[in-house]
Amino acid sequence: MTDFSGEPSGSHAQRQHWLSILALAPCATLEQALQQTLTVCEPPPLGWLRKPQSGLYMVRARAGGTGAQFNLGEASVTRCAVQDDSGRIGVGYVRGGNARHAELVALFDLFLQNDESRPQLLATVIGPLAERQAAARETASREAAATRVNFYTLARE
């Protein structure tokens, strides 16, 4: 399993990591990164395995945070899948309704599976995005920490 703050583990860890980073990235940033990527490497012939499609995932939670599962409510999700001529599949899943975002995630997922382009993309796209997301999270946490109450005791004279 993976989350945005922790280090992923397991055999799919790396792919889980970049998919989560891409899903949280601003669409415009990914669009820019794609244009840059295309100037340095020729993309393979691509086809749709699944065109962008919007739908719902039911969000589950647990009673008391740790108990029995219950259905909290749905979240809109957009997904798509692209395939290159070698049969490799790039998958894009994003929360929300932005089809282009899902496409960009799928494209990068595909490129990142290619051993030749992976190191470059991890360094120039995923790494900086991950850093920016971690920094934003830290800022939010420090802003919250500034509202932490420091109790003090009034001593009787």
Add this chain to the structure above:
Amino acid sequence: MYVAVKGGETAILNSHELLAAARRGDEGVPEISPAQIREQMRLGVARVMSEGALYDEELAALALKQAAGDQVEAIFLLRAYRTTLPRFGYSLPVDSGRMNIRRRISAAFKDLPGGQVLGPTYDYTQRLLDFSLHAPAACKLPPCADEPLPAAMPRVADLLGHEGLMEAELPPAGDPAPGDLSREPLRFPADRATRLQNLARGDEGFLLAMGYSTQRGYANSHPFAGEIRMGEVALEIVPEELGFPIAIGEITLTECQMINQFAGSSTVPPQFTRGYGLAFGEAERKAMAMALVDRALRAAELGEEVVAPAQQPEFVLSHSDNVEASGFVQHLKLPHYVDFQSELELLRKMRKRHEGRKKVSVTEGNPLFGTGGKAHTEIAVGENA
């Protein structure tokens, strides 16, 4: 005499246009955008997402704009929209223990690990109208502490759990998939998972009133806000084409753990029991009310006497949904011309009968004159009149 008629088409079309103009208001004032609503009316957006049972800030903001700020109407729009989308699947249970916390307080423990973190709250504002908001002004960057909050913020409920003073919340054997009210109708008896789903999409005002009633004595509950936390959690799913979990974004949640006294039973020693509230977005009042009502609805399960409305699942769960409630109340506006015609006919008949009865009562039915041994004359006369 009323008769069934067709018509109203033009009237309805014109009313749509009038509604659009009314929604827009004075064209001298700049039009509001859904993005502005999403960013600057986030608590309103959160309520629409919670009760619309669909997490999507863009759609909720659009619904609020379309509904001219009418929350229940916006919730209805969101519920209607969701029926047009396919269901891809179910997420993994969100883990509020791994929340990126922006607010976390406890009214039960002063010195809890991680501390009391107020976050962006209205609690300590003075509720004086701020006239400076009339004019746009640049917002200062909020203060930043040198260090972020600790990575792990233990749940308050878990602190007491070690001593056995707090009932444990553990998944039942096999961790079964819960029932889903968005697919199956509500049936009784409703298990806790079904109740929690119903409450999560329930009307905040209704839950607030029901929760309030438990505090005022309509159910014997002595709650403490054990913990309230708000922040972002990862939304994780297992896509069919991958077969392993991935995080596909974040959602903001507000969670409330209410702690309640419990005298114990023949099998369970006295301990604290819990009520749980969880809501999309920043929705503290909703989460607290939900937790109070969740606990009240556990009365039968805990062997407590069911004496108050908030403890009755049929009453609470059948009336919590504002889309259903609003629909049934507002359907009274639909043409009931034929129904009303029959009521009118009936009323005329009854009045005629009443008139006849009056004449009879003056002569024979008046107790002053006695009935003359004819006990049921009135009814007989009335019916024949």
